[in-house]
Amino acid sequence: MxxxxxxxxxxxxxxxxxxxxxxxxxxxCAKVHAESSRDGVYSHGLNRVSRFIDYVGRGWxxxxxxxxxxxxxxxxxxxxxxxxxxxxxAKFAINRAMELAKENNIGxxxxxxxxxxxxxxTYAWDAANDGFLSVCWTNTESCMPAWGSKVPCVGNNPFCxxxxxxxxxxxLDMAMSQYSYGKLQVTRLNGxxxxxxxxxxxxxxxxxxxxxxxxxxxxxxxxxxxGSGFAILLDLVAAVLSNGKPTSEIDKVGxxxxxxxxxxxxxxxxxxxxxxxxxxxxLESTISQLGSAVPTKEGGKVYYPGERTAKTxxxxxxxxxxxxxxxxNEICNL
Amino acid sequence: MxxxxxxxxxxxxxxxxxxxxxxxxxxxCAKVHAESSRDGVYSHGLNRVSRFIDYVGRGWxxxxxxxxxxxxxxxxxxxxxxxxxxxxxAKFAINRAMELAKENNIGxxxxxxxxxxxxxxTYAWDAANDGFLSVCWTNTESCMPAWGSKVPCVGNNPFCxxxxxxxxxxxLDMAMSQYSYGKLQVTRLNGxxxxxxxxxxxxxxxxxxxxxxxxxxxxxxxxxxxGSGFAILLDLVAAVLSNGKPTSEIDKVGxxxxxxxxxxxxxxxxxxxxxxxxxxxxLESTISQLGSAVPTKEGGKVYYPGERTAKTxxxxxxxxxxxxxxxxNEICNL
Numbered sequence: 001m002x003x004x005x006x007x008x009x010x011x012x013x014x015x016x017x018x019x020x021x022x023x024x025x026x027x028x029c030a031k032v033h034a035e036s037s038r039d040g041v042y043s044h045g046l047n048r049v050s051r052f053i054d055y056v057g058r059g060w061x062x063x064x065x066x067x068x069x070x071x072x073x074x075x076x077x078x079x080x081x082x083x084x085x086x087x088x089x090a091k092f093a094i095n096r097a098m099e100l101a102k103e104n105n106i107g108x109x110x111x112x113x114x115x116x117x118x119x120x121x122t123y124a125w126d127a128a129n130d131g132f133l134s135v136c137w138t139n140t141e142s143c144m145p146a147w148g149s150k151v152p153c154v155g156n157n158p159f160c161x162x163x164x165x166x167x168x169x170x171x172l173d174m175a176m177s178q179y180s181y182g183k184l185q186v187t188r189l190n191g192x193x194x195x196x197x198x199x200x201x202x203x204x205x206x207x208x209x210x211x212x213x214x215x216x217x218x219x220x221x222x223x224x225x226x227g228s229g230f231a232i233l234l235d236l237v238a239a240v241l242s243n244g245k246p247t248s249e250i251d252k253v254g255x256x257x258x259x260x261x262x263x264x265x266x267x268x269x270x271x272x273x274x275x276x277x278x279x280x281x282x283l284e285s286t287i288s289q290l291g292s293a294v295p296t297k298e299g300g301k302v303y304y305p306g307e308r309t310a311k312t313x314x315x316x317x318x319x320x321x322x323x324x325x326x327x328x329n330e331i332c333n334l
Numbered sequence: 335m336x337x338x339x340x341x342x343x344x345x346x347x348x349x350x351x352x353x354x355x356x357x358x359x360x361x362x363c364a365k366v367h368a369e370s371s372r373d374g375v376y377s378h379g380l381n382r383v384s385r386f387i388d389y390v391g392r393g394w395x396x397x398x399x400x401x402x403x404x405x406x407x408x409x410x411x412x413x414x415x416x417x418x419x420x421x422x423x424a425k426f427a428i429n430r431a432m433e434l435a436k437e438n439n440i441g442x443x444x445x446x447x448x449x450x451x452x453x454x455x456t457y458a459w460d461a462a463n464d465g466f467l468s469v470c471w472t473n474t475e476s477c478m479p480a481w482g483s484k485v486p487c488v489g490n491n492p493f494c495x496x497x498x499x500x501x502x503x504x505x506l507d508m509a510m511s512q513y514s515y516g517k518l519q520v521t522r523l524n525g526x527x528x529x530x531x532x533x534x535x536x537x538x539x540x541x542x543x544x545x546x547x548x549x550x551x552x553x554x555x556x557x558x559x560x561g562s563g564f565a566i567l568l569d570l571v572a573a574v575l576s577n578g579k580p581t582s583e584i585d586k587v588g589x590x591x592x593x594x595x596x597x598x599x600x601x602x603x604x605x606x607x608x609x610x611x612x613x614x615x616x617l618e619s620t621i622s623q624l625g626s627a628v629p630t631k632e633g634g635k636v637y638y639p640g641e642r643t644a645k646t647x648x649x650x651x652x653x654x655x656x657x658x659x660x661x662x663n664e665i666c667n668l
Contacts (some may be wrong), residue, residue: 240613302481313601
């Protein structure tokens with residue numbers, strides 16, 4: 001089933017207003033959720049709306065709260081998100097980072113006590129669309145065993161980097177788990193196996209069986225020990241720079257990660273040391289090397305990060321956004 | 335065979351002076367190589383010295399060159415490494431980043447046209463020892479297929495993050511390939527298999543056989559598509575911010591990556607927004623959560639990044655640094 005972008009956005013907006021958000025809040029949040037689905041990040045698009053509404057109802061997200069400045073130090077600023085709406089807090093933070101970068105070439109905003117920012121790539125795409133290099137990440141509650149452990153004790157801490165490019169932004173949006181729980185669920189419901197090992201079963205064997213991983217909760221860090229270590233460092237730097245909670249403290253509060261995440265938003269002027277022509281040369285030389293690399297399968301193609309997202313977006317804009325009919329009906333009945 | 339730190343350092347220093355380095359240059363480089371071996375990063379310690387000497391002889395490293403300031407913008411500075419000694423250029427850059435961070439809370443130094451920095455972790459450990467948060471990375475020549483390709487077309491682009499901590503710094507030092515070629519070689523020579531898949535064989539099957547991967551040159555990116563994408567973004571951001579060469583342009587020059595790498599060094603004052611007590615709370619809460627997580631094997635332990643390095647260092651300091659006798663004799667005869 002396919003739904004046009006504007007229809008999805010207005011339906012989500014309606015539901016959010018009903019949940020108590022102001023017209024402006026609802027409009028901004030609905031846009032981000034619809035954009036996520038449009039770009040193929042279904043898990044954090046339409047599919048995530050009902051959980052957000054549920055959290056608002058439980059008081060785990062404070063729709064009245066806005067970010068407050070804690071301290072400003074030149075090109076760096078620290079905000080408290082006051083457990084407000086994650087999307088709006090993050091939008092505010094990346095915008096502030098870009099404002100600071102306009103004056104200083106670099107802007108760093110750290111945000112504490114915020115709620116789920118939904119799709120992390122949102123903010124790197126935003127910054128790229130506005131012409132800024134960006135690096136953003138968040139910590140989360142524990143959802144993955146650290147390497148060497150069999151119980152969840154680190155977050156999957158999504159991490160994004162964006163590079164602006166007129167012909168198509170180059171954007172990486174990766175969590176530190178090899179697959180999300182959403183991917184495991186969808187794969188299991190389809191009766192499929194994962195393309196590569198996604199975790200361990202109860203006996204500690206690597207497996208591509210999504211159901212066995214859901215049971216053991218032993219989801220695999222990206223690159224085994226590497227993604228585990230990277231997740232730990234992202235967590236610590238975010239908490240230290242925002243004076244916020246690390247994963248270990250978010251866990252103690254519980255409430256669906258509602259202990260309040262720590263997030264970092266860095267925006268940099270790409271022209272600080274390079275002209276447009278020089279940047280163009282760097283980017284096109286790389287895109288060209290990747291595009292002409294021998295593919296693994298005949299007729300295949302090597303994509304740069306963000307390229308497939310842009311293709312999905314084009315398809316969604318032309319033919320409507322793919323939605324799960326059950327989810328769509330659920331939203332329409334909220 | 336084990337060699338005391340001071341003996342290793344002075345032997346490397348002797349060889350470097352013989353190759354034409356000044357006493358001071360030789361002393362600094364020898365220290366970094368010996369520290370790498372001491373910390374268990376054998377591939378970039380003693381084992382790497384003869385290749386460095388070879389590159390100096392070929393003129394691929396200009397031992398007379400020092401970094402020159404290209405442009406300064408507040409807390410950001412751009413240097414040309416002039417194809418000088420990679421270790422000394424990188425030491426200079428992380429020191430400048432820390433100087434800038436002393437004034438601005440954050441310092442960002444980009445370096446272009448530099449040569450191999452050897453062990454990337456060197457600079458994150460340095461910064462942590464001096465009390466700074468740091469993020470550093472380099473691009474490299476192509477040594478790994480991008481995801482979807484069967485030929486090398488991206489670098490393994492080592493990436494490091496360091497967090498200072500009195501009881502033991504927390505330091506991540508990871509390349510974007512799951513294993514290094516050095517690890518493949520050592521594993522093959524020992525007649526062993528890799529613990530987890532490390533690449534594809536010529537037929538495109540995942541394998542733990544190091545020899546088959548060396549033949550196919552299809553080494554696996556960390557986390558499959560994720561490490562591939564991360565490597566591409568690290569490359570682009572480093573090249574754009576340093577106005578230097580991306581991997582695709584380094585490849586065109588050849589000469590063992592001698593086209594000149596692009597590197598980024600970021601140092602941040604951890605106390606910008608958090609007091610010592612607050613940082614202590616954040617770090618110890620996390621270390622404690624990791625340390626008490628149920629291990630995969632009975633009697634096992636979950637380590638934080640840098641913890642095992644510190645253990646190896648202690649062992650080396652007490653019992654001497656483990657060296658391959660052939661390599662040691664080779665250096666002694668240089």
